[in-house]
Amino acid sequence: MKPQKMDKKSKNKNNSNVTTEEKLNRLKDSIKGTLTRLEAFTSEKTVSKDTSVTEIEIKLKKIEQLQINLDKIAEDYCEIEIFESLEIIQLDIEDINQRIETTENNIICRRKCNFLQNTKFGYLVTGTLPQSQQQANCCLISEPSLDIRVKKFFELESLPDDSKEITKSEEEIYCEEHFVSTYKRDKTGRFIVRLPIKENAETLLGYSKENAIKRLNGIWEKLNKNNTMGTLYKEFMNEYELLGHMEEIKNETLDKINYYIPHHSVYKPEKTSTPLRVVFDASAKTTSGFSLNSILLNGGIIQQDLFSIVSRFRKHEYAFSADIKKMYRQILVDPNQRDLQRIMWKTSADAPVKTYKLATVTYGTVSAPFLATRTLRALADEEKAEFPDAADVICNDSYMDDILSGESTLEGAKTPNQIISTITERGF
Helix, strand or coil: CCCCCCCCCHHHHHHHHHHHHHHHHHHHHHHHHHHHHHHHHCCCCCCCCCCCCHHHHHHHHHHHHHHHHHHHEEEEEHHCCCHHHHHHHHHHHHHHHCCCCCCCCHHHHCCCEEEEECCCCCCEEECCCCCCCCCCCCCCCCCCHHHHHHHHHHHHHHHCCCCCCCCHHHHHHHHHHHHHHEEEEEECCEEEECCCCCCCHHHHHCHHHHHHHHHHHHHHHHHCHHHHHHHHHHHHHHHHHHHCCEEEEECCCCCCCCCEEEEEEECCCCCCCCCCCEEEEECCCCCEEECCCEEEEECCCCCCCHHHHHHHHHCCCCEEEEECCCHHCCCCCCHHHHHHHHHECCCCCCCCCCCEECEECEECCCCCCHHHHHHHHHHHHHHHCCHHHHHHHHHEEECCCCCEEEEECCCCCHHHHHHHHHHHHCCC
């Protein structure tokens, strides 16, 4: 009996069930598969004499096409991925980018007839030296010692210990010292912080305004096709300006070091609370190849890990939770650095483009989580004398903008009132 052929209607119906996210995942897996085969080509212990320059050039062109496809996939992911999982997708994309770069370098080494081989001793460069070369050199790249590897293993596998002092990196130490020495508070109690920038890195930034305008025009092409989405986007930007979280630049000049942050939306109509979020892309590269994120320092994690917080939360007889609304946007950025947070906006596709400066800590910058959580810690330290219980909860039971805590008695569970007073009346 012959198998029945699928008619066009049922076939199209099945194809419609494949979501955009699934298609992107398939394309990403396809890139990984091709990349794996190219990596196998570069990791061969011996090189065949039949391997021609033309074959190597073809593989370099494949690498170039993979990079183009990956950049397109990364951009499309931002449009369909849920807000909380963007960082996971970005880490996966960055890992593939690193693999592409490494594979390209290895193939280029083959084209130069000096081959990079991955051996038990590490990567070795081998090949034919010019006849006039009288001295032969051997380079050996060694792996970290066994002691370092074992120590790292136990650090990763061990359970959190509050009594154990966490070893900080030089970057984390610098960011801590930078924050303590530069933060201040205005007359209303709001915190003003400075962005932690790598030494003399501002001069590395190129031009970014043209790209920001191009991205803005692309946004309006989509907003004009969806009236609901367009209305939500305009409401978000209007609120941003009304709350003083961004300010218009009346007389725009380019003599100062500046960076224009492109932005786009993540639209989820099925969500009732926040169907649309505006995401600021501080990783967009300037004409020099550097972005704002590439010159900022991360600062590291200063709050306790989620495992410890949840474990303590479960033991309380009376528990409570809280959320700090618009946490990042409650913290002001030093006015002297706001030119690094310029954006372009217009109220319609045909309206004139205006330039604004974001006045607060901005989601999308790599230093934002550190600045927000460190400011919260500074608030607790400064108000500890008046609100000791609230300060303790803020320091030990907060994870980003969420607070999970509790007490053993109903009377003690009044701590949330202190927390509200501490946060709302002291600048948040």
